[in-house]
Amino acid sequence: MEQPLTQYSRAEYIETETGNKVSRKSVICGSQNIILSGKTIIQTGCVIRGDLRRAGTGHAVVIAIGRYCLLGQQSIIRPPHKTYKGVFSYYPMKIGDHVMVGEGSIVEAASIGNYVEIGKNCVIGRFAMIKDGCRIEDNTVIAPHTMVPSFSVYSGNPGRLVGELPECTQELYEARSKELYSKFTAV
Template structure:
């Protein structure tokens, strides 16, 4: 099934050379957030770049790869912990061709490339999602969980359901490129 053209009101979005960001999103600490390009940040998304480890001036809190989609109401915030009495945030890395569904909260340490995260999902602190994974809608991934490549996880708490086919990388890459190409300003 081919995706229809998705038009957006140019006044409601900021279009950079390669990213499309909703004016209704909340981006805190933008100097600590890196977008790889061709990323769409939809309405009411929250990205917390201000929550970062205090250290060098070039500390990145959130790094997001290319062709990523952050759907409406998703929240991206770096994981945190207290170690030897010191409270600290740790950087979060999101790979390329990642889709994060509506109303999803992510506090993972890292998310690999070619990952689809459904709606109303909670990814616990320091979870690691390897490449080519699918997290079903309404799933809760507990903190410190490691999800292996080519896995489908679902449920509360999220558990392994089945494996994805070897063509997953190509499917997700085509889907995210198609979405970005068809997300165009209204005429």
């Protein structure tokens, strides 16, 4: 399916040297602890919390985001947390390449693999691990500590396996994310 041309105002987005397009109306906390690999689109109202600290170290955790990702409007990306021996602490988060996070979704996963599509209004629980080539349907809640296997489709509340994707999913998601990026143009 061909992606539509999406135009945005040059005044509304900042484009970095590595091709990231970041809305001025997004909330990026602790930007020194957020690694964008390049050609990622961060849309209006997206919140990324790179300012949350790991207990005892005084250092904020790192959020690493791969290439050709799309973080949708009003989505929230924050690192997972837990209390261990009475100490509350945040932990690093890694998001792979060609990942789409839908509008209004909240992500607290430990890791999201490459070629993953997370639908609108989803909740990805703390320390969940989503492997490569997965799709999380709209309005799905993935419970904390869930491991979503490669090439699977999850849906519902709580999220359950409802289907499988073919191995060509990686090529399809990669082509779609590159096309979406190329058609996200300034006017």
